Amino acid sequence: MKLTELFTKTSKTVPADETAKNAQLLIKAGFIYKEMAGVYAYLPLGLRVIENIKQIIREEMNAVGGQELLMTTLQRQELWEKTDRWDDQKVDIWFKSKLKNGTDVGFGWSHEEQITEMMKSYISSYRDLPFSVYQFQTKLRNELRAKSGILRSREFIMKDLYSYSRTQEEHQKIYDELTKAYLKVFARIGLGDVTFVTYAAGGPFTPYSHEFQTITDAGEDTIYLDRERKLAVNQDVYSDEVLTQLGLDKTKLEKLVAAEVGNIFSFGDVKSKQLGLYYADQDGTEKPVILGSYGIGVSRLLGVIAEHFADDKGLVWPESIAPAKVYLAALGDSEEVKKHADELYSILTDAGISLLYDNRNIRPGEKFADADLIGLPYRVVISNQTVANGTYEWKERTNNNIKQLNRDELLSLLSATKN
């Protein structure tokens, strides 16, 4: 895409009430727009990152047999009353409203109740199990405060998966598979080295749940990490007793600030019993279905990645999720430069290599600053000098080495890269 056609612009200023680094950077670079506190729109560049993250998650969820669907935002009161989560005293983040006939409705902040109720229409026999379903859903949560940018928003995109199993053993197998799938997701989007399985608070059925915590100063959690074993404990459950149970050595643990980018949770048969989801086993007996719940914060990941990789010049995108691969900057206003840049733009576009083409009539320094702020993996510069030399100037966003490449070298480098 040509920057003269992209409607967004980079900006040096952000809304006065925006204190989170992730949102500040993403607003300046034109990736998101702040609608109100904790509510952000995704502009073209931001939406591309979101879609790239979603696609990686989708591939990994499909690989373990997940079936994608899409539940509704509008929620029925009666379902949530069955699990005692309708009352504002019990769940304090509901948005609620009323239908014209006076019926109360809620706006989905989670979908366990709704999806489990629905499964009563599709599960009756042991033959129907096990399976997993997932969705990418916009969740609405009426947070008292929203001050961490897109790390804790009132409206955010989440991938939530639900597994339905016959037995605890069957459930555990799916749970373990999904743990691995989650680690693959975080590795593919560039956070593999800083994201750790973390023991956290469980519930009535299970002593622990598992979080996936990414080390970042922007986080709201504190974890104790055994880096060698790649295992952590959330401060919420941190105690000598727990460390002993998990076989962790207190002296080896690092205390770190982290952001929860995913979590997985065993519900056992608790919700199934509350909502009445049973199956007939081979011997004819009625048994409650075993439920697991598995979340990834998609829009939160956008913020965590923005904040984690950024340097003092701006954003730095891992190639697998970058909104485009190449920032092509044509310097000066000579016709020769324009001709060469237009030509390279066509060649790369035809080759399916995504790029932003900075064809604006502004100073080179401004183009370099925007290239750094927007943070695409590779920058290619065309100037009078490169045209005279028959070369292209090449630089990676993550270092300052500038190389002069001929066309073959350039194309071969770009086709060898991952995106």
Next chain:
Amino acid sequence: MKLTELFTKTSKTVPADETAKNAQLLIKAGFIYKEMAGVYAYLPLGLRVIENIKQIIREEMNAVGGQELLMTTLQRQELWEKTDRWDDQKVDIWFKSKLKNGTDVGFGWSHEEQITEMMKSYISSYRDLPFSVYQFQTKLRNELRAKSGILRSREFIMKDLYSYSRTQEEHQKIYDELTKAYLKVFARIGLGDVTFVTYAAGGPFTPYSHEFQTITDAGEDTIYLDRERKLAVNQDVYSDEVLTQLGLDKTKLEKLVAAEVGNIFSFGDVKSKQLGLYYADQDGTEKPVILGSYGIGVSRLLGVIAEHFADDKGLVWPESIAPAKVYLAALGDSEEVKKHADELYSILTDAGISLLYDNRNIRPGEKFADADLIGLPYRVVISNQTVANGTYEWKERTNNNIKQLNRDELLSLLSATKN
């Protein structure tokens, strides 16, 4: 996908309060689930159709330069007060709630106000214009009644595009381009022959808006169609005066029931003036931006298509949007049949041909009934007889001709088809 793995099942019954044919069929075939009146979840097969429709729309919007973004569901009261559309007396379909601090918020039933307000951050000069942006958004509308299935829901998916232009002439050019793009969309999804540009009520700035009306008994509109000129007039504005203005001959018009699947609308400078969206022209004068608004009902299309093509046996999907291309049915329980069917499933899957593989242990008649109900374009049957003959039984959903094909013929037919 194998049907033994798909969690949904076909059903002979539907909720007692479901009177719309489109929703009845889609529920029976396992494409949607009714959450409450006018609120439906999309199950895997239904979501695939939705995504296929979205992708066709996306391609056509991108082809005319549309930039995809995603606005928020949560809406600020003050914006809508500026255009006098916050008051429930003025707009009677709002869902509203409150933030924890008592601030009123609305849930997006439209996004013109929000997106136009946002553009004040990105439009200042004539150099910034023209451009178009669009989104696929879940809209929430508190309808008094919801009785047309997914043709008029309280929660539905819409593509909305907004164009920003400097002059009326520039706007008209985009408006005409989008009219053509819309006709391409409806042609590609199979409704080209029954969808017509229809003159409808305008507003303060324009005598008419244009609707895209699809002829179907499920519709809620009445139109008068000149089939030869492929132009219609909505009953709302039908009068001798209007016919004269549009040069339509009353005696040539057919009175028909139709569903509005799209609409395009010129706002002129009305909204820009209300919200304060101005640009500096070349001569330095401040001028209001000219706004156009262009909608397509994505989930409504799912319903219209379901209802339009269905026959007495079930759904019939146009190939371009079908949830899969082939329904592969293995008959009987012989190992030979299973081996051949498994093998064909692998071959087609590897070739990237989407299919549902009915490997369930049920009677042939049930498989045929489900194949018809689900409505994929092609049915391939493998039985003891076809194995003995070295053939595959082939049938298209739209006719009753059964052919015996050898493998080369089958693969060549499938790779020649469009999807």
